[in-house]
Amino acid sequence: MSGWLLLVPAAVLVGFLAFLWHRLAVAPQWPRWVRWVVALLLAGLGALVLASFDVWGGAFTPAQMRPWVWLGTAFMASCLYLFLGLVPVWLASVVLWLTRWSHDHGAVGRRRLNRVAAPLVAALAFGATGYGAWEASHPxxxxxxxxxxxxxxxxxxxxxxxxxxxxxxxxxxxxxxxxxxxxxxxxxxxxxxxxxxxxxxxxxxxxxxxxxxxxxxxxxxxxxxxxxxxxxxxxxxxxxxxxxxxxxxxxxxxxxxxxxxxxxxxxxxxxxxxxxxxxxxxxxxxxxxxxxxxxxxxxxxxxxxxxxxxxxxxxxxxxxxxxxxxxxxxxxxxxxxxxxxxxxxxxxxxxxxxxxxxxxxxxxxxxxxxxxxxxxxxxx
Structure with missing residues (x-):
């Protein structure tokens, strides 16, 4: 696929990965090493998403690429549920920031909310994807x-x-x-x-x-x-x-x-x-x-x-x-x-x-x- 044709979806992917990183690692205020681990994990999965566009198709056989393409597209499925779960949490954080403006914008409450919601949403999203993989394999x-x-x-x-x-x-x-x-x-x-x-x-x-x-x-x-x-x-x-x-x-x-x-x-x-x-x-x-x-x-x-x-x-x-x-x-x-x-x-x-x-x-x-x-x- 032409690099120019990949530019728009790649930009959207990078922007969404940045959103995921912020909501899963930064907003809960996890330690720095956790933020780095999440960033590297998301970067690796993002690279696998590009594999689903046949970016490296000519260099490898379909059989060689299939496990990586499968994993990349499965991550795309997880992104749907991460989006559905993390956006409401982000909106709740915005509400707290607006309504607690006189008390440090509710920093403590927002941190507690995100520390509970981030791992919960991630678990539900990847759990739904795992179930979906099983369901898809049983026609x-x-x-x-x-x-x-x-x-x-x-x-x-x-x-x-x-x-x-x-x-x-x-x-x-x-x-x-x-x-x-x-x-x-x-x-x-x-x-x-x-x-x-x-x-x-x-x-x-x-x-x-x-x-x-x-x-x-x-x-x-x-x-x-x-x-x-x-x-x-x-x-x-x-x-x-x-x-x-x-x-x-x-x-x-x-x-x-x-x-x-x-x-x-x-x-x-x-x-x-x-x-x-x-x-x-x-x-x-x-x-x-x-x-x-x-x-x-x-x-x-x-x-x-x-x-x-x-x-x-x-x-x-x-x-x-x-x-x-x-x-x-x-x-x-x-x-x-x-x-x-x-x-x-x-x-x-x-x-x-x-x-x-x-x-x-x-x-x-x-x-x-x-x-x-x-x-x-x-x-x-």
Whole structure:
């Protein structure tokens, strides 16, 4: 990554580390050696955060960098909880400073407050991160049932495994992809769809991390669409890498799925972040599709269902939200998306949105457990 592009996030990181150092070491008035220890620890963790931006990626293999990148991104997760805990303590200190102006600005009270709060907040923040690491490493299968009168009787009971947001790359490698493949195949689904954000980074460096996807098996096929992370960079090379694994990529197109003489349609669109040849095009994806038949659409973001009203799509399969990934970010998801996870009706279309099986940035999930929904289709 260009040094100029790193300048702004690096400046923000340094400023935040200075805030942490002041609140954790200076404000409690710990001895000088404690301040130095905290400063060196924060400086080391800050350097590891830079590793997550692939600053030294060309000099080391992904396997060599992965433990350090994991630790750096985990510290970023801890920073969320340090911020949520230390800012209220700082505000309380400001209130004491303002209200005790005639008594040395409450210096004794502020020191006592910070000596209690600083270690407590740090313990809670790193404890939440540790729990989040455990939660993120234990994906599960969620059962969902969707009914429609348009579904042919011959396909009643078809089971669709919905995979999204693997985010293989610098943090999660081929071992995690293999874990995902084994979990999905164990469900013996009839159809597997991957709703985008398979990867992060450059294909030349991280394509081997998705190689296990070649072992996904389902009688009706394995299909995928792009997510926003495929659109951020190296789109063409990633799609070539997906093709090489044997995935059928739905590039604003549809395919018929037939069982026992009955046919339904599976369509897929690119993510909304794409432009030019990678732009999302619902019209192209649904061209020639009978609106009276049963149609499923794979689209990375749930809000893509807002463009489906009146088009005869019976079910959309999506990911993207991560269920917020780390509490309390879940409560910010509705600012961008019409749903967070589960099954909901959006603009007249039933939408199943998975929290995803991977994680973006830190491999940390707090109160947003990773999942692979298995959607059972029923004729109502």
């Amino acid at each position: 599960s299968v969620t059962q969902v049932e969707v009914s429609s009168p348009e579904l042919p009787e011959q396909l009643d009971g078809v089971r669709v495994a919905l995979v999204a947001d693997i985010h293989a790359g610098a943090v999660r490698g081929s071992a995690f992809t293999r874990q995902t493949v084994d979990l999905v195949n164990a469900q013996e689904p009839d159809l597997i769809v991957i709703a985008g954000d398979l990867v992060d980074g450059q294909a030349a460096r991280y394509a081997p991390e998705i190689a296990p996807l070649a072992d996904l098996r389902a009688p009706l096929g394995v299909f995928a669409t792009t997510g926003n992370h495929e659109m951020y960079r190296d789109t063409a090379n990633w799609l070539t890498a997906f093709d090489a694994t044997g995935l059928t990529i739905l590039r604003n197109e549809s395919v018929p799925l037939t069982r026992d003489g009955a046919t339904v349609t599976l369509a897929g669109v690119h993510d909304l972040e794409g432009d030019g040849e990678w732009a999302s095009d619902v019209d192209a994806a649904l061209a020639g599709v009978d609106p009276a038949g049963f149609t499923m659409l794979v689209a990375h973001q749930p809000r893509q269902a807002l463009a489906l009203e009146g088009r005869g799509v019976d079910l959309q399969l999506s990911g993207h939200t991560h269920g917020g990934q780390m509490w309390p970010l879940r409560y910010l998801v509705p600012l961008q998306q019409p749903m967070i996870d589960g099954l909901a009706t959006v603009a007249g279309t039933q939408v199943v949105t998975t929290r995803g099986i991977g994680a973006w940035g830190p491999a940390i999930r707090v109160l947003a457990p990773p999942e692979v929904p298995v959607v059972t289709l029923r004729r109502s």
